[in-house]
Amino acid sequence: MKTRTTRAVRSACAGLLGLTAVTACGTSGGAPPAAKPATFEGRGPITYVAGKDTTGTVQAVLDRWNKAHPDEKVTFVQLPTDPDAQRQQMIQNAEIKSDAFTVLSLDAVWTSEFAAHRWVDRLPADRFPLGRMLDPIVETATYRGGLYAVPATSDGGMLYYRTDLLRRAGIAEPPTTWAEMKADCAKVKKLPEAHGMSCYAGQFQKYEGLTVNVAEAVNSAGGTVTDARGRPHLDTPQAKAGLDFLVDAVRDGTAPKEAITYQEEDARQAFQAGKLIFERQWPYMYPLAAKKDGSSKVAGKFGVAPLPGLHGPGASSLGGHNLALTASAENKATALDFIEFFTNEENQRFSLKYAPAAPTYASLYQDPALVKTYPYLPTLKRSILHAVPRPRVFRYGDLTAAVQRAAYAALTGEKSSAQALKDLQRALRHPMAE
Structure with missing residues (x-):
């Protein structure tokens, strides 16, 4: 844990220095002191x-808890699917110190922000088997050397591609670079069965998914959104090459015109309808696209690979959700037990049967039975281990809003x-100026 938490301290304070150097870090440059365990x-x-x-998976897990704990039942409060709306409702609840929300499912990138504001409690690390989880995932749950959440799921972007069409075009392997992907598209689109198809799409609507896609493009071109000290580095050739990849794809027809309206579900439906040759997507799409009930035109005709980059395999943004305990909540002994229950290996295995969430435990990626059922697991593990987290900053909302505005423009x-x-x-150096 020493190396892991040391990195977490650097990353968290870097965000503070990059976005709120005066109000958050103080004149000494240090971040707010970490809270003591509650x-x-x-x-x-x-x-x-x-x-x-x-998917119905969450309620199935809650039902297991509620059956065993009739006097400590958990009620599921479902927020909108849009992550920005989720974050806003959680912050509003925290700011008025309401006890309506107890355990929060935080996007992994929100942990530092919620911990720094003391909206969530510091947790006792020895209660959870963190050593059995993948290191990059655990790091997203820490802030200034303390554990403020427990990883429940992870996530990594992958390149979905039409194996049948690539094979018919004489292409043996999926592309590893953007140039290879465009060249492969040109070959595939000469096939009669590819008439009217578009090459590629991701999630380009003006929401959190766009921040993810932009960060991936910048990182996959050798750039970085913020450096180790939290300073923005977006006026670089590498950052421009990454954004140019997305912009050129929309302008030259590599991506369909409607791609600028795509969120996850829009892109998924386009791929499953046979409109795309390649798509950047999370693992949740795999079993949906593989269904043979008539809902997917690509069942048995697609595979997954690491995301391509400028000069070789790219880097996914690290996704996932961590469970945190609201500082103003009641019945915290029950809540801590519930977090331990919800995030244990048995429940992650159980959940994997119903929904393809990326597990946090390393052993589940190596289980032969699971790999047979979910062939994407080895590729997903590589994606997670080589993923780059979105900037873990004190005021993440300001950062992601600025990225979305600029990229969408x-x-x-x-x-x-x-x-x-x-x-x-300029916006990330002076976030309140706009």
């Missing part, structure tokens, strides 16, 4: 707060890539 007392009913569960032609990045560099 006193976990009180038993009784609690709430679990997360985005809408479209470039995608829609309102600004050039160079101007958008110049404006973004």
